[in-house]
Amino acid sequence: MRAAGAECSGLHRGMAARILHRLRHALSGDGGREERPCGGAEAEDCPESSELEDDTEGLSTRLSGTLSFTSHEEEEDEEEEEGAGEEPGQAPQPAAAEDGEWGPEAERGGGSSLLSRQLQELWRRSRGSLVPQRLLFEVTSASVVSERSSKYVLYTIYLIRSGRFDKAPAAIARRYSDFERLNRRLRCRFGCDMAGIAFPRKRLRQNFTAETIAKRSRAFEQFLSHLHSIAEIRRSPEFLEFFFLQDLQAAQRLTCTGMYREALATWANAYRLQDRLGACGSSRFLLTLAGLAVCHQELDELSEAHGCCEQALQLLEAQGSHPLLGPFLQAHVHLAWKVGKDKRRSEALLQDLREAGPPLQQQPTLKECLIKEPLE
Known part of the structure; x- marks a missing residue:
């Protein structure tokens, strides 16, 4: 009788321990799931924690420095907006550490929700921020034009803003003499700034070969890009x-x-x-x-x-x-x-x-x- 009572008491204590264990997991956000050992033969039954930590570290390494389009001031504004959305009395969510260290949330199995928040935040910042833009000059075509008394190559140049899609392109068509006139005028006014800027020389022959036209096309692109990089000239x-x-x-x-x-x-x-x-x-x-x-x-x-x-x-x-x-x-x-x-x-x-x-x-x-x- 005494042995049976002890066995019943032990059973009740075991049940109470399991109920308390589940209650602790429910309060910690684990949804009442029983914790199972992750070592030995049962390691395959619960790979979430180890795989999540590995994945998040790799993701942090891959994303580091590639989606940072905002200045420090803009990042501070974003953080203030994020904090402003919390309800009064609500505990703030733990912030992710740097260099792939995601804190204790991952250890408790809540790393998947943290990863989702991180991706959503990166996506929101990348969409709402201003991507640094620069102007690109691209020679898209060149055609030989023959008139009554002259023959020349007409280069079509597109002005393209990097980091942005332009529905309607901005284009010009210029010949070598137009570029040469621009080069001469700028050298007269900006002698020092123009000293290090190369300009393609004239040729006495083979001006209309495919090789010459291709080389000049690339040279004109570099010429315009170099000019645009100097504030006073542009x-x-x-x-x-x-x-x-x-x-x-x-x-x-x-x-x-x-x-x-x-x-x-x-x-x-x-x-x-x-x-x-x-x-x-x-x-x-x-x-x-x-x-x-x-x-x-x-x-x-x-x-x-x-x-x-x-x-x-x-x-x-x-x-x-x-x-x-x-x-x-x-x-x-x-x-x-x-x-x-x-x-x-x-x-x-x-x-x-x-x-x-x-x-x-x-x-x-x-x-x-x-x-x-x-x-x-």
């Missing part, structure tokens, strides 16, 4: 206008002759070129917006024309007085009335101009400003 009018001045001149001629569809495509390419080159605050860019607005309006694309005027007015608001301010305001009021948009602010600014300057009737329209603007 901001200079000589460098910038090498890319978009020809398009502006051609678009102006097409607009003057009433070929608005062809002019619109040329204005649009000039817009993309200036956008890639970071020249969106210049008077040339305002003229480009004027060309786009006029052509869209002539083609009865009023919403697009209204958008161009709004963009121009945002730039002009930061510049103060400008010869194109009045024409853009008049065009914006007219187009806003046509498309049913708010025009009160533009009307108020027009009233201020009317009180401060000459009558608006004497001011040229946006199209007249576009035609009369000298582009040299």
